[in-house]
Amino acid sequence: MSEPVITVTHGVVGYDGRPVLRDVSLAVTTGEVVALLGANGSGKSTLIRAILGLVPLSHGTVELFGTPLRRFRHWHRVGYVPQRLGAGSGVPATVREVVAAGRLARRGVLRPPGAADRAAVAAALSAVGLADRAGDPVATLSGGQQQRTLIARALAGEPDLLVLDEPTAGVDAVSQEAFAGALGGFVTGGGTVLLVAHELGPLRPLINRAVVVHQGYVAHDGAVPEPAGHHAEPGHDHVHPHGPDEPVGLWSR
Numbered sequence: 001m002s003e004p005v006i007t008v009t010h011g012v013v014g015y016d017g018r019p020v021l022r023d024v025s026l027a028v029t030t031g032e033v034v035a036l037l038g039a040n041g042s043g044k045s046t047l048i049r050a051i052l053g054l055v056p057l058s059h060g061t062v063e064l065f066g067t068p069l070r071r072f073r074h075w076h077r078v079g080y081v082p083q084r085l086g087a088g089s090g091v092p093a094t095v096r097e098v099v100a101a102g103r104l105a106r107r108g109v110l111r112p113p114g115a116a117d118r119a120a121v122a123a124a125l126s127a128v129g130l131a132d133r134a135g136d137p138v139a140t141l142s143g144g145q146q147q148r149t150l151i152a153r154a155l156a157g158e159p160d161l162l163v164l165d166e167p168t169a170g171v172d173a174v175s176q177e178a179f180a181g182a183l184g185g186f187v188t189g190g191g192t193v194l195l196v197a198h199e200l201g202p203l204r205p206l207i208n209r210a211v212v213v214h215q216g217y218v219a220h221d222g223a224v225p226e227p228a229g230h231h232a233e234p235g236h237d238h239v240h241p242h243g244p245d246e247p248v249g250l251w252s253r
């Protein structure tokens with residue numbers, strides 16, 4: 001059954017009166033894996049933050065699981081991995097501790113973790129291929145492994161919806177493959193995914209829809225566009241700026 005998971009209707013968001021999203025409508029239903037694409041600064045992160053209630057809409061509405069955001073209380077159903085959090089920076093916590101934090105919304109802070117919590121943490125660690133690093137300080141992990149730790153933290157909460165902002169940016173190939181495997185398992189289990197990505201890489205087969213944000217509007221909503229021209233070249237780093245007159249660069253930054 002395809003039930004509504006994310007419904008944005010005529011969403012408008014600006015910062016300091018400067019519009020970023022001008023009129024965005026988006027509907028994601030159960031089991032979909034949607035990639036949010038668009039040039040650097042087009043508003044992908046802003047859209048994600050608006051969906052999660054982290055920035056206010058000046059017009060329009062957001063619903064999660066069919067409930068208007070202001071009345072939505074089931075945050076344990078949502079796992080969020082923000083952009084470039086840097087889990088390890090100065091934090092002495094072990095990988096297991098960071099992942100276990102993903103259970104807090106489910107169990108409450110005052111109740112000690114039980115067997116179900118421990119099982120969910122173990123499952124999340126093994127899903128991202130970090131079971132053997134569980135006892136290590138996060139700071140000793142590579143950037144890709146730290147990113148996987150954050151994904152495991154989101155998975156440990158056993159969400160129905162995963163929202164990920166550039167989960168594979170700057171992540172090594174091994175970690176990208178591990179992440180793709182974990183995401184595949186999550187989707188097979190009935191999960192719904194919205195993710196921002198510049199390079200789909202090993203995620204490509206999992207994505208069933210692409211939404212391209214351009215100049216505050218949805219410029220494309222449908223099949224995943226093929227990388228075009230020089231963007232398809234291996235090793236292309238996707239960091240160069242694009243001029244305002246260029247055509248909608250579906251894969252540009």
Ligand SMILES: Nc1ncnc2c1ncn2[C@@H]1O[C@H](COP(=O)(O)OP(=O)(O)OP(=O)(O)O)[C@@H](O)[C@H]1O
Nearest residue numbers: 015016020038039040041042043044045046047253
């Ligand atoms: N907190 C903020 N205050 C003011 N302006 C902001 C804020 N966050 C983002 N912006 C601006 O809003 C625009 C959209 O930013 P956003 O991060 O949503 O884009 P993006 O598509 O996710 O970009 P990127 O690919 O670089 O992550 C940019 O011009 C950015 O500078």
